[in-house]
Amino acid sequence: MGRAESSCSWLYNCVCIVIVSYLGLSSPLAGKEVWAYEEVREGAHMFWWLYTADTDSQNRPLVMWLQGGPGGSGSGFGNFEEIGPLNRDLEPRKTSWVQAASVLFVDNPVGTGFSYTDRPDGYATDVATVASDMLVLLQHFFKKMSEFQSNPFYIFSESYGGKMAAAISLELTKVNVTSLFNFPFSSILIIDKTSASSTDSVMTWGPYLYTTSLLDDYGLADVSSAAEAVKQAVEQQQFQKATELWSVAETVVEQNTNGVNFYNILTQDSDEKRTSVAGDFIALQTHRHIRPLHSQSLSELMNGPIRKKLGIIPQNVTWGGQADNVFSYMAGDFMRPVVDIVDQLLTAGVNVTIYNGQLDLIVDTIGQELWVKKLKWEGLPGFNKLRWTPVDDPTSPGVTGAFCKTYKNFSFYWILKAGHMIPSDQGPMALQMLKMITQQD
Numbered sequence: 122m123g124r125a126e127s128s129c130s131w132l133y134n135c136v137c138i139v140i141v142s143y144l145g146l147s148s149p150l151a152g153k154e155v156w157a158y159e160e161v162r163e164g165a166h167m168f169w170w171l172y173t174a175d176t177d178s179q180n181r182p183l184v185m186w187l188q189g190g191p192g193g194s195g196s197g198f199g200n201f202e203e204i205g206p207l208n209r210d211l212e213p214r215k216t217s218w219v220q221a222a223s224v225l226f227v228d229n230p231v232g233t234g235f236s237y238t239d240r241p242d243g244y245a246t247d248v249a250t251v252a253s254d255m256l257v258l259l260q261h262f263f264k265k266m267s268e269f270q271s272n273p274f275y276i277f278s279e280s281y282g283g284k285m286a287a288a289i290s291l292e293l294t295k296v297n298v299t300s301l302f303n304f305p306f307s308s309i310l311i312i313d314k315t316s317a318s319s320t321d322s323v324m325t326w327g328p329y330l331y332t333t334s335l336l337d338d339y340g341l342a343d344v345s346s347a348a349e350a351v352k353q354a355v356e357q358q359q360f361q362k363a364t365e366l367w368s369v370a371e372t373v374v375e376q377n378t379n380g381v382n383f384y385n386i387l388t389q390d391s392d393e394k395r396t397s398v399a400g401d402f403i404a405l406q407t408h409r410h411i412r413p414l415h416s417q418s419l420s421e422l423m424n425g426p427i428r429k430k431l432g433i434i435p436q437n438v439t440w441g442g443q444a445d446n447v448f449s450y451m452a453g454d455f456m457r458p459v460v461d462i463v464d465q466l467l468t469a470g471v472n473v474t475i476y477n478g479q480l481d482l483i484v485d486t487i488g489q490e491l492w493v494k495k496l497k498w499e500g501l502p503g504f505n506k507l508r509w510t511p512v513d514d515p516t517s518p519g520v521t522g523a524f525c526k527t528y529k530n531f532s533f534y535w536i537l538k539a540g541h542m543i544p545s546d547q548g549p550m551a552l553q554m555l556k557m558i559t560q561q562d
């Protein structure tokens with residue numbers, strides 16, 4: 122890999138910002154890329170990485186991508202495994218979102234990816250802190266990259282990122298955003314493939330797996346009773362206990378399905394992946410939900426050539442090195458529902474879109490449908506009255522790739538043949554959805 126032509130153009134909060142127009146990689150990018158750290162609280166450093174749109178970036182939207190976990194890295198997984206301009210082998214991705222938008226990856230919460238904290242109290246323990254940290258980051262970002270203040274701003278998220286996106290958007294409705302952006306706030310939109318209500322997901326695992334031939338009657342009974350225990354803990358507001366019981370429910374699913382993959386029910390986890398972890402539930406949970414986002418090959422890329430290229434990663438910081446801590450500090454928040462936040466967003470006039478993969482188990486479609494029906498938003502009856510519309514798979518005209526439905530500020534996309542990681546499973550359809558949502562199609 123060639124040496125990046127970088128210029129530390131200016132210093133801000135003692136943080137170096139690097140602008141690279143030509144990478145010296147085998148496949149140069151059409152747009153430019155910029156990255157930097159921001160100190161969001163004392164000793165708490167967040168990393169962001171922006172790719173400007175390949176063409177016409179003045180008129181393209183700015184999309185911030187938030188990975189799930191919590192502890193999954195947008196700059197790593199989202200970027201190289203899902204929507205960035207290059208894939209994990211540093212080859213151009215045909216379905217890169219940079220074709221239609223400028224994409225901002227933020228390693229969030231603090232401790233995720235290349236973000237890091239110097240002190241234990243730097244970790245966030247709830248989505249409120251995640252949101253206030255992000256607000257500081259965005260303030261710094263828009264100050265440095267002021268040319269983006271006039272572009273429509275969208276937050277896209279995956280999985281637990283959806284919960285964080287909801288909380289961040291709510292925070293944005295409360296502040297004077299004209300100090301951040303030059304456009305009316307109502308044009309902000311979150312795309313929220315959210316685990317807004319984890320209870321609704323876990324309660325529907327049994328029926329979903331039963332109807333797809335992945336549980337027998339005994340398995341259905343076992344999974345349902347494990348799910349019932351989770352539900353009770355949530356109802357009693359015992360969120361830490363609920364997270365533990367959720368982990369138990371996952372084990373019951375694994376045992377009864379011979380290791381169905383929670384992220385795509387048409388695949389199976391290896392024996393080794395299932396049984397190699399003993400110990401407390403946090404270890405088990407991070408193994409299940411954080412490790413898959415940190416495959417060895419991705420870690421090698423991020424801690425090897427990418428780190429070298431970026432040139433600003435402190436010596437003692439490794440990509441993903443604090444990810445398990447991020448998850449364990451947030452464990453008490455994991456099961457807390459955010460349906461009321463979605464209601465507040467809709468009432469405030471924020472556009473909210475939910476997208477869900479047909480083959481996703483961890484956040485299954487039936488569970489999503491259930492919490493959507495609990496919204497108190499006044500438009501819900503109107504939304505429920507509408508029928509959905511099929512959307513062609515852009516690579517196979519005439520073949521349905523998704524269904525969608527929009528009523529006022531609320532949309533739902535049902536993406537077919539995709540699991541949890543929709544852009545990895547159905548890249549062309551995910552790109553098409555991005556274009557539809559940002560009204561470029």
Ligand SMILES: *[C@@H]1O[C@H](CO)[C@@H](O)[C@H](O)[C@H]1NC(C)=O
Pocket residue numbers: 237238239240437438
């Ligand atoms: C890195 O090293 C510095 C200086 O020794 C220390 O203050 C800091 O806490 C370390 N950071 C991490 C993330 O380990």
Ligand SMILES: *[C@@H]1O[C@H](CO)[C@@H](O)[C@H](O)[C@H]1NC(C)=O
Pocket residue numbers: 297298299300
């Ligand atoms: C919001 O911020 C803008 C830009 O900083 C400022 O001009 C305006 O007066 C602020 N509005 C309120 C209500 O504080």
Ligand SMILES: *[C@@H]1O[C@H](CO)[C@@H](O)[C@H](O)[C@H]1NC(C)=O
Pocket residue numbers: 273307308309310472527528529530531558559560
């Ligand atoms: C928000 O949704 C409404 C209704 O679908 C649409 O007219 C508007 O353009 C959307 N705004 C953005 C920024 O997407």
Ligand SMILES: *[C@@H]1O[C@H](CO)[C@@H](O)[C@H](O)[C@H]1NC(C)=O
Pocket residue numbers: 467468469470471529530
């Ligand atoms: C979006 O929501 C706001 C607040 O409820 C409402 O005033 C506005 O008309 C909605 N937009 C559309 C396109 O329905």
